[in-house]
Amino acid sequence: MEAKSVHINRSEVWNYFDQNDQHVVCKICQVKLSYHNSTTTMRNHIKFKHRNVIIDPPNEDRQLPITALATAGRQRCTPERAEKTTQLIAKIISRDMLPLSFIDGEGFKEFLQFLEPDYDIPSRKTITARIELQHESMVSKLRTTLATVDFVAITSDSWTALTTESYVTITCHFIADGKVNSCVLQTQALEERHSAANLADYLMTSVEQWGLDGKVVACVHDNARNMIAANRDVNWESVPCFAHTLQLAINDGFKAASINRLIGACSRLVGHFHHSTIASNALKQKQRQLELPSHKLVQYCKMRWNSAADMLARLHEQRWAITVVLSDRTVTKLADAKTLELIDDHWQTIEEMLPVLQSLKTASEQRINTTNLENAGKTPLLASALDPRHKHLRFLDENMREAVRKNFLNNIRDEAMPICQKRLRQFFGDDYRESSRDEWEQFLLEPCIPPDEDTIQWWNENTKRFKKLSRLAHRHLCVPATFVPAEHVFSAAGLIVNRLRSQLSPDHVDMLVFLNKNIYSNVIFAENAHP
Numbered sequence: 001m002e003a004k005s006v007h008i009n010r011s012e013v014w015n016y017f018d019q020n021d022q023h024v025v026c027k028i029c030q031v032k033l034s035y036h037n038s039t040t041t042m043r044n045h046i047k048f049k050h051r052n053v054i055i056d057p058p059n060e061d062r063q064l065p066i067t068a069l070a071t072a073g074r075q076r077c078t079p080e081r082a083e084k085t086t087q088l089i090a091k092i093i094s095r096d097m098l099p100l101s102f103i104d105g106e107g108f109k110e111f112l113q114f115l116e117p118d119y120d121i122p123s124r125k126t127i128t129a130r131i132e133l134q135h136e137s138m139v140s141k142l143r144t145t146l147a148t149v150d151f152v153a154i155t156s157d158s159w160t161a162l163t164t165e166s167y168v169t170i171t172c173h174f175i176a177d178g179k180v181n182s183c184v185l186q187t188q189a190l191e192e193r194h195s196a197a198n199l200a201d202y203l204m205t206s207v208e209q210w211g212l213d214g215k216v217v218a219c220v221h222d223n224a225r226n227m228i229a230a231n232r233d234v235n236w237e238s239v240p241c242f243a244h245t246l247q248l249a250i251n252d253g254f255k256a257a258s259i260n261r262l263i264g265a266c267s268r269l270v271g272h273f274h275h276s277t278i279a280s281n282a283l284k285q286k287q288r289q290l291e292l293p294s295h296k297l298v299q300y301c302k303m304r305w306n307s308a309a310d311m312l313a314r315l316h317e318q319r320w321a322i323t324v325v326l327s328d329r330t331v332t333k334l335a336d337a338k339t340l341e342l343i344d345d346h347w348q349t350i351e352e353m354l355p356v357l358q359s360l361k362t363a364s365e366q367r368i369n370t371t372n373l374e375n376a377g378k379t380p381l382l383a384s385a386l387d388p389r390h391k392h393l394r395f396l397d398e399n400m401r402e403a404v405r406k407n408f409l410n411n412i413r414d415e416a417m418p419i420c421q422k423r424l425r426q427f428f429g430d431d432y433r434e435s436s437r438d439e440w441e442q443f444l445l446e447p448c449i450p451p452d453e454d455t456i457q458w459w460n461e462n463t464k465r466f467k468k469l470s471r472l473a474h475r476h477l478c479v480p481a482t483f484v485p486a487e488h489v490f491s492a493a494g495l496i497v498n499r500l501r502s503q504l505s506p507d508h509v510d511m512l513v514f515l516n517k518n519i520y521s522n523v524i525f526a527e528n529a530h531p
Contacts, residue, residue, distance in 0.1 A: 011039045012055055016046060028053070052076055077118035086122050090130035094515040100124045128508070135511040138518055142183060143211065149174045150471070152212055153239075153479040154185070155220045156203060156227070158194060166190045167509070168199070170206050175474045178460035182480075184517040185210055189506035196229030203230060218379050218479045223248065237379050243482040246360060250305040262349055263300060266311055269322070269340050270297045282331045286321040293317065309357035312350045319347065382408060383476040386469065388449045388458050405440075412436045412468060439468050 017024040017033075024035045024042060028050055033041050046053050054076065077085075092098060101124075102108060109121060146152070152174040159167055170185045186206060192198045207216055218237040221227040222244040231238035254263055273279050274297070287294050295317065298310040315322070326337045381404050384390045393401045443466055449458055455477065463470040 013039045013042045013046060016050075016053065016055075017042050052078070052081075077116050082119055085116060085119055086126065087130055087134075089122070090127050090134060093127060094131060094134065094512050094519070097512070097516060100127060103127060131508075131511055131515070134515055134519075138515060142518065145176065146172070146174070146210060146212065149176055149474075150215060151175075151217050151475040151478055152215050153218045153220065154203075154207070154212075154216055154236075155241075155480060155482075156199075157222060158190070165506070166194065167506070168202060169513070170203070172210075172212070173478050173480050175456060175478045179456055180478060184514055187506075187510045187513045189509070194226055196226045196232075199226055199230035200234065204234065217475055220480055220482065239379055239479060241482045247303070247305045250308070250360070251302070254308070258349070259353075262346055263308060265342055265346060266315055266350075267300045269315070269342065270299050270311060272336070272340055273297050273322075274299060278331055279325060282325045282328065283318070283321055286324045287318070290321055290324075292321050306357075306361050309354070309361050312354055312357065315342075316347075316350050316354060379476055379479050380481075382472075383479060386473045386476055387455050388443075388446065389451050389453070389455060391444060391448065409437060409440060412440065412472065436468050439466055442466070443469055 016027050018027060019035065020032075022035055023032050025032050026042075026045060026049075031045070031049075033045060035041070043055065046055055089103060093100065093102065103121060103124065112119060112121060152172050155171045155173070156168060159169070167187050167189050169187045171182060172185050173180060173182050175181070186209075188202065188206075190198065190202070203219065207213055214235070216234075216236040218239045219231050219234070220239045220241055221231065223240050228238060228240075254260055273283055283297075284294060286292075295314060297318065298307065298314045300311045301307040323341075326332050326341050332340070381393070381396075384393060384395075385404055385408055393404060396404065449455075459466075459470055459473045459477070
């Protein structure tokens with residue numbers, strides 16, 4: 001088929017310049033040139049300053065086919081440009097969690113042929129090689145970063161892919177450059193049973209491989225028995241995930257007969273509006289009439305306790321719109337309404353539960369047994385003691401506060417001192433002990449900062465004033481309250497290990513998750529980690 005023709009009224013060189021009065025500005029390098037109704041100066045600029053740009057000789061009122069216009073002025077695909085394109089394709093695969101089969105798609109081939117007609121689309125083997133090079137480069141950068149920190153915390157959890165393979169992902173958290181940083185260390189397929197011994201071996205091996213032996217302060221995990229046992233005989237503290245512990249506690253509360261019936265009734269009501277287009281549209285109409293927020297009802301998910309709080313809050317907000325819809329016989333049958341309507345006792349219980357659930361939802365501190373003095377040395381309490389917002393520990397009783405402070409002072413000499421300096425302590429004796437106590441007392445005299453201020457930023461600004469305590473702050477404040485960072489990896493990992501990627505080896509799964517979460521999701525690598 002003969003291509004259509006387009007009439008060209010201006011020289012092609014104008015594709016690379018903007019006109020401004022008696023000057024033109026190059027779109028490529030922003031250089032300003034004089035303009036006197038001739039394109040000669042502009043053509044010479046492109047010819048000598050931008051040799052990779054091709055411009056056809058001047059020929060006013062020429063006829064060009066559309067296919068020629070598509071490639072007019074394009075850059076030659078030099079070997080360097082071809083290699084850069086290949087690297088970018090590899091980044092697309094890792095950044096967008098695409099299968100390697102993406103490069104075999106006809107649509108992608110057509111798109112790339114339009115942009116780079118001279119470029120030969122690489123094979124999967126070539127793209128895999130580039131991903132491996134990116135992974136090696138990123139691992140090297142991360143090792144260099146981790147070598148500069150003294151304390152880290154890790155989180156760990158297991159997940160199962162569609163291929164039924166079991167994986168364990170470890171994330172790492174540390175304080176550097178005045179902020180808490182997080183990264184994925186590795187994702188490994190577990191061919192053996194998830195026994196405590198196997199998990200402990202995997203954790204220890206990973207820590208050693210990354211040069212973190214002696215630096216790990218704590219491992220945050222769910223309350224699974226095998227994870228608790230795996231962290232029992234290691235050189236770090238075992239910290240149960242706050243969110244998971246809270247989930248278990250609330251699930252137990254929901255087992256109460258009255259609450260269980262309420263949650264069930266609310267779930268059925270929400271489900272009705274989710275599955276009935278007529279009811280859903282009627283609810284929107286009543287919301288407008290009653291001037292209520294145009295919010296959808298929230299469905300309860302048993303694995304997410306806060307979804308219950310959201311469901312009840314939304315039902316309470318939309319109570320009268322829901323009541324009107326259920327009372328309208330043109331929308332809801334009488335038999336359905338009798339089954340779905342909440343009684344007054346239900347609404348009363350919802351009003352009583354909401355403040356409690358909302359408080360739990362916004363809680364950010366791990367709930368531990370605050371009456372057991374054995375917990376005085378636990379990381380959550382020591383972290384609270386080092387938090388300039390909560391250092392007075394007013395949420396504890398007096399006996400527990402004193403126990404935490406005593407434990408703190410007893411350990412400050414060892415914990416706040418690098419290993420290489422500990423042997424020098426014998427030369428200072430009580431002087432070092434008194435210096436530590438003075439620093440602690442001075443810290444307590446400082447006014448508390450507002451709850452919404454950044455704790456890490458405060459320590460970053462006051463490191464020189466509290467050198468010993470600052471080191472302790474880096475140790476205890478890097479421990480996350482939840483293992484959610486590890487869980488967030490699952491969604492990305494699940495995208496990788498789906499049916500289109502079922503042929504990926506565990507090593508390549510590890511590489512893709514590692515690159516995606518570290519290069520593209522973590523601020524500490526955003527500026528300089530791209531290979």
